[in-house]
Each structure stands twice: as C-alpha cells, then as structure tokens.
Amino acid sequence: MVNDFLAPNEMMQLHEMLNLKTIxxxxxxxxxxVVFDQDLKALLERDVQQDIQSIGELQKLYSKAPKIR
Structure with a gap:
C-alpha cells in the first residue's frame, strides 16, 4: 500500500531540512x-543555486502534507 501523504514526523523533518537549506x-x-577570491565566490554562487533547487524540490513535497480541516 502506497501512502500519498506525509506522516507528522516526516513533516517535521521536511520543515527542518527546509530551514537548514534556507539558512x-x-x-x-x-x-x-565579502569574499574577494573569484574561485571561492564561484563556489558560493554554485552553492546558492543548488540550495535554490533543493528548496524548490522540498516545497513540492509540501503537497503531500496532511490537510487540516
């Protein structure tokens, strides 16, 4: 049997991962x-882009959150 919703503990973990990625x-x-080294700046920019992608994917999982009535 496949569940199309997240359990409460999964919602909490999803929320924590979303907070971590946002921070x-x-x-x-x-x-x-504040960084002047171009290589380091490029790494930071790549990290930002990866985090934006991860945040988008985590937000998609919110559609599986149980609906409060």
Missing amino acids: NMTSSKMMEG
Missing part, C-alpha cells in the same frame, strides 16, 4: 559580498 543559502549569499 545555508542566506549565509552563502551574504558571504559572496
């Missing part, structure tokens, strides 16, 4: 402004 993206984006 990581914000930190990397802020560090880009």
